[in-house]
Amino acid sequence: MLQSQSNWIFTYKEEDEQVDETGLSLSPFITRLLNSRGMLTKEQIEAFLHPTLDQLHDANLFHQIDIAAERVEKAIERGESILVYGDYDADGVTSTTLMVEALREKGAMCDYYIPNRFTEGYGPNESAFREAHRQGFQLIITVDNGIAGVNEVKIANELGIDVIITDHHEVQEELPEALAIIHPKCSPKYPFDELAGVGVAFKFASYLLGYFPKQFLDLVVIGTVADLVPLQDENRVLVKYGLESISNTNRIGLQALKKQCSLTEEITEEDIGFRIGPRLNAVGRLQDANIAVDLLLSEDPGEAEELAEYVQELNTERQKIVTQIAEEAIRSIEQLGPIEQHKVLVVAKEGWNQGVLGIVTSRLVQEYHRPAIVLTIDPKTNSAKGSARSIAQFDLFKHCMTNKSLFTHFGGHAQAAGMTLPLENIDKLRTALNEIAEEILTEDDFKPQLFIDTTIDIKAINMELLTQMNQLAPFGMNNPKPIFHVKGLPAEIRQIGATKNHLKILLEDDGVAVDGIGFGIGELYQRLSQDTPLEAVVELQINEWNGIRKPQLFIKDIAVKEWQLFDFRGVKNWIDKVNIENNAIALSFQGNQIEAIQTVTVTEFEQLASPIEALYLIDLPNNMDQLSKVLKGKEIYRMYTCYQNDESVFFQTLPSREEFKWLYQFILKRKYFDYKVDAPKLAVYKDWKLEKIKWMFQVFHDLGFLTRENGQIVPTKNPEKKDLTESSLYQKMQQQRIIEEQLFYSTYHQLKEWLNDQIESATTNEEELIYGF
Template identity: 50%
Template sequence: MLQSKMKWKFTYSNENSDVMHNGLTPLTQQLLSKRNITSPEAIEQFLHPSIDQLHDPFLMDGMKKAIDRVKQAIADQESILVFGDYDADGVSSTTLMIEALREAGADCDFYIPNRFTEGYGPNEGAFQFAKDSGFSVIITVDTGIAAMHEAEVAKQLGLDLIITDHHEVQEVLPNAYAIIHPKTSTDYPFQELAGVGVAFKFAQALLGRFPKELLDLAVIGTIADLVPLHGENRVLAAIGLQAISRSKRPGILAFRDICSIEGDMNEETIGFTIGPRLNAVGRLQDATPAVELLLSETFEEASEIAKFIDQLNQERQKIVAQIAKEAEEMLAERGPDQENVIIVAKEGWNPGVLGIVASKLVRTFDRPAIVLGIDSETGKAKGSARSIDAFDLFANCMEVRHRFVHFGGHAQAAGMTLEVDQIDELRQDLIKLAEEKLEPEDYQQVLEVETTVPLDEISLQQIDEVNQLRPFGMGNPKPLFHIQHAPKEIRLIGSKKNHLKFNFQKNDAKVDGIAFGMGDVYAQLAPADTLDLVGELGINEWNGRKNLQIMIKDLCVKDWQLFDLRGSRHVEKSIDIPANETFKAVSFQGINEAPHQLPVHRPEELKGEHLDGLIFLDLPETMEDLKNLLGEVSVSKLYVCYRVEESTFLKTWPTRDHFKWFYGMLVKRGSFNLKVDTEKLAKRKGWDRSMVDFISQVFFELDFVKIENGLVTINSQPSKKDLQESVLYQQREEQLRIEQTLYYSTYKELKDWFNQHLKKQSKIVKEEVFHGL
């Protein structure tokens, strides 16, 4: 058995949908039903998003007032400052707003605060700079809804502050000239827009038309900011991906070049390629180059900036890897017992990447993680936190709010500042809360499985149909499917041999399985194991050929496993013993050395044992000895490591005719000298020397002959006995059966035999199964 690393949550219902739509397969209908999309109208809108599904921007409170003020500023030639944020949503929002203002004829510029010197959001110094620089109107994008003090500062400075934002609304709203926010607009039908989505709505209202030329910007922030991809967000993401795939914007073309992006872009291109690079700028320095890239008017200019941004991203990756390594070393020094909540802190850690490091620690250890950078001058620690599904980070941290100087966030992510001397106390507080509220299974990552799919039902058509649900993201996760099948082939791939590739076949269906970073599991998989696996279905296209594949997220083996190492001289290398599993070695004939220096036990010492792994070092003396052992132990994995130096099975087994001929030869000759005549007889008859010796010894045991100094003579008065009465004959027959069954059998034959005699398992692979939607 091989346990899954994650908890599988089967969320589907076996009930079929009553709704048929355009010939969709039952699987696709099931996926739509789970997303509460069941009516023909809803299905049509979901599968074919269009601008007709977008709402009137003037339904947002404050929109008309804000647009009127901007148009007045344009007419009066007033300068407008766009105040943005330093993440991908903020950068794309800033760019989009600048382009819309410029097209409307505005005199405008942008300002993005420095994460390290100014912190997050509007600040008094920036507003004073705007006033001194001659700006009279400030439009925030992707920020500002919590800027109560700064709004008052703007009024005192004579600046008209227009806030466009999408973050959580506080109990008190800033006293701004106008606030444009979906969640403050009771008449606006959709409240989950990203910051760039709100900016896009503003641009549409300002220009008096649908600004399709800005869709390539709108899609970046919408996907990168992880807002739910339904409603208007789905429309902006879907048509935005089409737009960015065709975009001639120099900044986008430069990204294509530097990142080797070919063909149409999808949500993964934004989420894993473009978004992280735009985010990297603000994590390591001022985010201005990211906006300048998207605003570039020539490819040459954009290309230079893109190269610089790509270098920053590489530097960011190295910094993250180094901090994560240092954090893991800290945890290792604390001892083998994993803390329920991880808190690590060190001076010199870059605060811009600590959220990414926290995410890596959560994925590695399945624990909530807080990563803090210490400022020795102020005596404070500042950082970020990420959590697991079962631990509400915001709620639990609020229970110990007194430990923080500043704290904010939500259930799965947060930022905080605290005094250095409060770090240990915070660690103990949160560990105690986790011990009180969490169960052991809560520390496993959860995979929500859409449905189980038979291998031969996977087809290019089915995958194409599932892909109609794209773009995937928050609120519309990429479907995970469960498959149960034995692979035809398993091999290690990659330069470091740290990935697995499977080949599955059933009838005419062929599916490749790829499991990145799971090379360590290779030694724990036995030939012909039926695998249960969860992953994403997709199509791998290479040289014009399309192959079905599943990107494996997790796998397990529910049945007991047999590892066939018969005759191997490299047993030590072939056996992997997980740290949390109990392995023992057994010898029937007194072998005293075992792989990995395991203690060697006699069969009778293992009675009643419950083991993860049992290693057989040699063959039993009788089949009954092995059957008795298998009936007394409960075990998940069997390793057969025995070798046969002198095989009984490979030697010629004498038949009754052989015995009859030899006896007749003795009667004629009167005697036979084993020392002199054996070689001659074996050569003449084509027998093995050992067969002559064996026949002679059996006759001697049955008292048919006498043997003195190697001379065999007939006993004049032999008793009537059958060959089966000879203990030597029985032993040879038993040894032949043992070798034939346990050593020279095929893998399937051997496993079938063990299956018949192995004690029923007491261990099972546990699954969390939730029926219904």
């Protein structure tokens, strides 16, 4: 048995049979996936599988977009300076780049400004707007921010600067008094309100230019994927075409950045999410994000190469900083005491880089599967500032707001937040949140969740299925990669990777096998028996090697529902081949000890409560009943048979009754037997081994048939009549042969079947008593 590391949540009912009634010849698995994503009719499915630019909504539907465009036209006519005010993340820098290029194409005099994360923070700020006025800007266009800048817009108005806001963030109770606000959620007629900031900027650019500017799609796809907006409706179309655009982009800066990412072929949403996006984000996390915009706007190959190299260096530095802070945070957590006592993790330290704390916090949540807050301490202000991330079962925003008096500033949502608080309130916050978590969270809540789309047979996994499934891409928020539940027998299990931290499995069912790989779960190698069926939660992918393409399982989690047997019988150095768990138990029948494992006697083992995660049988029992008794009714997850059999009797021929009879008659007739002199002669005469002769005499002595007089073996006078089987030596030999036959020389499956019968015997007997059978 092996417990899953995650909670498996099946989002379907197995009895729900999926029938493709659309005439599109889809696999029932694909039909189920589409239905679960809200695609029910033929028209909906076709639109989803084959998105077109015609599915995009008309930019005219944005409220006040006409007012904004008219103001830009006037600025161009008057020769006014326009400032594009952006943000420091990937969505913000792509939005900024896109708007600057669109304005310049229109002939506008414009520049851009991105606030510094550390000195100015997110969104509009008064000093920046006053500086814009000082430099002579008459119009500010915000991208990916501005909807919360009520006071800043008011100041701009007082200074005589018009402000156009393009944003997608949550609308606050009070809206800024801007000249125009272009925002999906402020536009009742606009059909889709989940555009990224760059998506809103793209819509405004399309309206300004009067045509569909495909040249910006490479920017749109970066911001949309990196900002984790739902990949539905327009976003799906923009990303679909954006991936084609960025794969073939002529943008000098992106070409240089792709080179740094080692991306030469078709770009996927994963390439953006894990390579391009993090590099652009790294700039704003460590310093001024204007460098990222400079790179994207660059038209000089030499400059672009230089900027891309610098962005790469910043990303490398960011990774090192994240690793360092994460290690320090983990050490701080370990110093807090047993992790079970800390439902919500709160750590703080002076000197931690504020720009990467969100990433560090996410790592802690992934490591410990519980809400986490990571703060950097500023001794000058006697305050701490940082980020928080949560698990699905703990609404971070709600529970922090019940303690809002502890914060100087706080904002966020259920799963993520940012905050500032006085140093003296850190311990109070930790205590308060832990008390809430103690009340509402269960042990299962501290396991990650895997939402399973469907169960699939191994034999149903083929290239045709994967080809159809890939039509569901691009994958992302609200259109995740499908997750499947599979069952099978691991025909092969291997550890791979330089540090053996990955797992390779050949999973077989009904004569069909498919390769599977699990990254970062190599430690499970020694907890999986090759002869026990397992269940896994997987993604399906195509593995291509030497021109051969075939399906592969990307393993996310593994569970084994029945107990497992690991066979190390007769292996001298077995302890070097197993990974001893902290709660492992070694059972000895002969008083042996294993230094590396807690070793118990039979009596001590019988007192242990189930379940027992790992049981090592380190020697053979004295009889079969002894082993049967200790196993009876025990719940054991993994059993390791590690015993030796150095003095085997199994292959020794047990003397027959005729041989015993002949030897006894011989002694009776001869009256005596001098073992030292006569045994070698007898061995030659009868072709018996000396050990056999010696053992037969021991049996006779045990039965009282023979005795010793004057150093010789002589018949006992008037012995009691007994059968050979009454001899304890004879019984022990027979029992030893049975033990060896069943426990040592049996096949793996014979041994497991016998052990399983002993474990289950208590349950069977109890059921018989209950039901009276």
